[in-house]
Amino acid sequence: MAKKDTPPRWDRKMQQRLARGEAAALGELYDRFASLVHGLAHRVLGDERAADGITREVFAHVWEHPDTYDPKQGPLRTWVATLTHRLAVQRLRATETAALAQDGHGTTEDLERKVRHASVAARADYIVQSMPVPLRAALELAYFQRRDYRQTATDLGVTEDEARRRLRLGLQLLSTAHDAGAPGAPPGYGGAA
Amino acid sequence: MSGADRFEAYGGSGRPEDRGAQGGIGEEGGPGDAGARSDSGGADGGEWGGHGVSRDSGAGSGSPADGFGDPGEGSGGFGPGGPGDGSGGSGPVPAPGQPPRIPMPRASVEDGDRPLPALEEPIPSVPPLVLEHPVLKSLLGAWALAACSPQEAEAVEEHLGGCGSCADEALRLREAVGLLQRPESLDLDPGLRTRVLESCLDRRPPRIPVPDWATPYDAETARLDALLQDIGDAEWHAPVRLRWFEADEATSRRTTVAGVIAHLLTVDGLIAVALGLDDPLGEVRADAPTPAGRTEAYWRASHFPPTRSVRVPWREQSHDLVRTVSFTGVGTGRPAVSYGTFELPLHDAMLDRAFECWVHAEDIAEAVDYPYGPPSPRHLNRMIDLAARMLPTVLAVRRQTGRAAPAAGRHLVPAGEPGRSLRLEIEGHGGGEWLIPLDSPGAVGSADHEVAHVALDGVEFCRLAAGHVSPAEAAAGQLGDREAIRDVLFAAASLSRM
Numbered sequence: 001m002a003k004k005d006t007p008p009r010w011d012r013k014m015q016q017r018l019a020r021g022e023a024a025a026l027g028e029l030y031d032r033f034a035s036l037v038h039g040l041a042h043r044v045l046g047d048e049r050a051a052d053g054i055t056r057e058v059f060a061h062v063w064e065h066p067d068t069y070d071p072k073q074g075p076l077r078t079w080v081a082t083l084t085h086r087l088a089v090q091r092l093r094a095t096e097t098a099a100l101a102q103d104g105h106g107t108t109e110d111l112e113r114k115v116r117h118a119s120v121a122a123r124a125d126y127i128v129q130s131m132p133v134p135l136r137a138a139l140e141l142a143y144f145q146r147r148d149y150r151q152t153a154t155d156l157g158v159t160e161d162e163a164r165r166r167l168r169l170g171l172q173l174l175s176t177a178h179d180a181g182a183p184g185a186p187p188g189y190g191g192a193a
Numbered sequence: 194m195s196g197a198d199r200f201e202a203y204g205g206s207g208r209p210e211d212r213g214a215q216g217g218i219g220e221e222g223g224p225g226d227a228g229a230r231s232d233s234g235g236a237d238g239g240e241w242g243g244h245g246v247s248r249d250s251g252a253g254s255g256s257p258a259d260g261f262g263d264p265g266e267g268s269g270g271f272g273p274g275g276p277g278d279g280s281g282g283s284g285p286v287p288a289p290g291q292p293p294r295i296p297m298p299r300a301s302v303e304d305g306d307r308p309l310p311a312l313e314e315p316i317p318s319v320p321p322l323v324l325e326h327p328v329l330k331s332l333l334g335a336w337a338l339a340a341c342s343p344q345e346a347e348a349v350e351e352h353l354g355g356c357g358s359c360a361d362e363a364l365r366l367r368e369a370v371g372l373l374q375r376p377e378s379l380d381l382d383p384g385l386r387t388r389v390l391e392s393c394l395d396r397r398p399p400r401i402p403v404p405d406w407a408t409p410y411d412a413e414t415a416r417l418d419a420l421l422q423d424i425g426d427a428e429w430h431a432p433v434r435l436r437w438f439e440a441d442e443a444t445s446r447r448t449t450v451a452g453v454i455a456h457l458l459t460v461d462g463l464i465a466v467a468l469g470l471d472d473p474l475g476e477v478r479a480d481a482p483t484p485a486g487r488t489e490a491y492w493r494a495s496h497f498p499p500t501r502s503v504r505v506p507w508r509e510q511s512h513d514l515v516r517t518v519s520f521t522g523v524g525t526g527r528p529a530v531s532y533g534t535f536e537l538p539l540h541d542a543m544l545d546r547a548f549e550c551w552v553h554a555e556d557i558a559e560a561v562d563y564p565y566g567p568p569s570p571r572h573l574n575r576m577i578d579l580a581a582r583m584l585p586t587v588l589a590v591r592r593q594t595g596r597a598a599p600a601a602g603r604h605l606v607p608a609g610e611p612g613r614s615l616r617l618e619i620e621g622h623g624g625g626e627w628l629i630p631l632d633s634p635g636a637v638g639s640a641d642h643e644v645a646h647v648a649l650d651g652v653e654f655c656r657l658a659a660g661h662v663s664p665a666e667a668a669a670g671q672l673g674d675r676e677a678i679r680d681v682l683f684a685a686a687s688l689s690r691m
Contacts, residue, residue, distance in 0.1 A: 168334025
């Protein structure tokens, strides 16, 4: 069976089906994005059950308000990631604030730093997952497998120039994880301008 | 497109930062530059190799590089200005006007400290590297990852002292390295899907629900897909033995994990055809329109053994089936699904496919040594119910072909009347009790006419019905008419097929 749907088309049709109240569409949406949503929430919150809760909230939001996604503003995947990020950071701030009020350890600056750190880490995850596969593969070899760029080039079957280019480009993409401005502001997932 | 790619379908599709970064790279490194660089790399090949070894051994000996490489430690492992180093709200960016403080890459930190004596030897024979600005710039990524040679690292670091734009970028890339993390575990709790979907549907009831009888198929295909997501390329070729009962004998057929998915694709295709969707067999002609006939034809038609690429069409078809039955499966006029030698109503065919999906997912999980649990109790119960409802017909066919004890000497039971019955008691989650009429598919099971009682665990019963356990070996508690019990157990095993 040929793949008929290009991503923008898939996104648009998915939104229409969700708006129509088609339960099967909700299942397909979950199958496509659940591991992204859960992974990001877990990176921010560091807790399995809290990540489950965010996953539930994200899909409930999309299902209840499919019209809040505008396909013209960017891919559905980006929108879902942004929504996940916002809800997870909100939850982290709420739990940390409650903990602070209860035992008085730490300062609000500590709290903000923790929130910012979690937020950047989650965005970095998203960037790594979304970057073109060749770039990710090069980073994987050079960083996790500790190959130098010549070995990386050999492993990937590309020139040394190309290996250097991929490592640099991959890190350039990754470095945009820091670019989201103040914590709590809409994170820069790079979709809607 | 591989299955994994589906989740990356949007990668690099024109996100603004992609373009920005592309532009940054594009401003240098034309083809001429690339050629020059690889020439010099080739000429120096032997020497680089030697230093590669020293880099590796340094990394292996508990250097700062190891500390940094541990994603658990993350940010703390390197110098001032590292991401999240706790230096307060100002962040890693230096005050304007000040030169950026650039942390050294992980390996070259100790290369810079330690190898000074060692440098005395190579330096006379190897002149210091003189590299052009574009080459040095192109090395920044590798440098930040400590993935270039000590000479190159030295040349880059020297250059950073005098080049503001490279220094800025070096700092930025160095910090980016601190953001590389092992991916979070992908193993989602398979029960989470059901819980999330149910909570959504509670909040906003669907206008077009997935029919009750299609939810086991929806859940089982999602569970199998999650397993496939996790397995590696090589595991798709792990051998799997399909097992079933034919003519009361255990039968098997060897294939691979990918071959099993191809089997599910072609047999699920029976429902696709009944619903008017595309037949996954396409132009391939099967000897017989049966599950086995179609599967063998599909396997034969491909020049190469199936690979993981079969996952996408299988998954798309399963999504299409759930979607289509949500629209057309309600009300009367549902099409029957032909299996070649028999037919099932659409709702039973969907249950049957859910059952097969689980059974084969277990085959796959066993082959690749992954854990795999039974379906949810509610779905397991429906699968058992389907088997229990099919037993009277199967018994009648077996009687006609001499495989079950004849009904001779017993009074014929008119349709709709109570008849001689066996009580099937299924224990465990998803269990229950079923009265199986023994003498006629039209008869009604009756407690007053109970002649035998069989008790077994739900999963064990399903293994029996899948042909994975023989009737003789099935762990079943038995009471009453032994011949009736034997007939029912063999009939259950004969429900299995390829």
